[in-house]
Amino acid sequence: MENPVPAQSAHRAHIAPVELTKAYRLLNHGPTVLVSARHGGVDNVMAAAWACALDFSPPKVTVVLDKAVATRALVEGSGLFVLQVPNAAQVDLVHAVGTLSRVDEPDKLARCGVELFGMDGIDAPLVAGCSAWLACRLVPEPHNQAAYDLFIGEVVAAWADTRVFRDGHWHFEDAEPRWRSLHYIAGGQFYAIGESLQATAASQS
């Protein structure tokens, strides 16, 4: 991946592309995500617990963007957004970008400690320090957007930090605890993802 923006942190060295056929696995366990977008020279980032995989190939996602959030207009204007999977080290950042609004706080991103970076060919900002990123092209569905605040995206590129996702799998159990994904409930309370459990194969007689 060529880097159109000077790398500002060492984390770039660990970012690797994720095969599109495996991209659903980045969201399959239901993490709370950050949604970022850029339009008309404005970048913004919000938190969303209501994001979900929708299809394997081509990979698609859903995300709920309330009419009150500033990021929604950027997504509608540019037709592009990024879902990123943040981690336990970012719990305060995630809660802050989910609480403050750019409408009230024009310097929201700086106040929340958000560092952005770019990826070649993607005209949307990515949030540094996350575990994974899915760049999505908006699949316009005006009825869903108006009636349900429900947005559909097709994943056009995905990346992950190889310290926690590699070879098509999460490696939470081998990584430092700061890499655990976050699963929001309410009132600033999250759960980190926990222990790996392997099911016994279903009996196939």
Add this chain to the structure above:
Amino acid sequence: MENPVPAQSAHRAHIAPVELTKAYRLLNHGPTVLVSARHGGVDNVMAAAWACALDFSPPKVTVVLDKAVATRALVEGSGLFVLQVPNAAQVDLVHAVGTLSRVDEPDKLARCGVELFGMDGIDAPLVAGCSAWLACRLVPEPHNQAAYDLFIGEVVAAWADTRVFRDGHWHFEDAEPRWRSLHYIAGGQFYAIGESLQATAASQS
């Protein structure tokens, strides 16, 4: 809640209604769910990692039901389904109902060890031993169903086992490990939900 079916297990004593305004919290952390439905005298249960909250009030959910799954026709026929949040004690059951199809295995539920029970006024089966249940009325959206396998439901009633969800909150950290919700990845591998993390309040100057 009156009980239209004889209680078959002691777990019924711990099931309490969840306020509809708090029902989204049952799904907010992104657990893999079981989807159950009944139509024409047939009950079925499947697993779905792609289920998500969609709205607070009235609470709505989305769930992806592939055209190949037998449960889809039951949902389309009855206009009703139940999302239930299974737990670590049920990992083999969840993987089994997600792997076997009623199309190939008419006795799927018995083979998977699924015990069903009923709730008054809900003409759909509930799976015993889960942590929470959301009974949903299908909100018909033929385009979403046909184009994306995406189904929308309005939650009409919700219940939880008070040993793990009470007073509007999950209590994973105080409950036995068998109550942890399951978050599917692939190949029979799940993660259990983990540690509770409280974000520091966003600075509001």
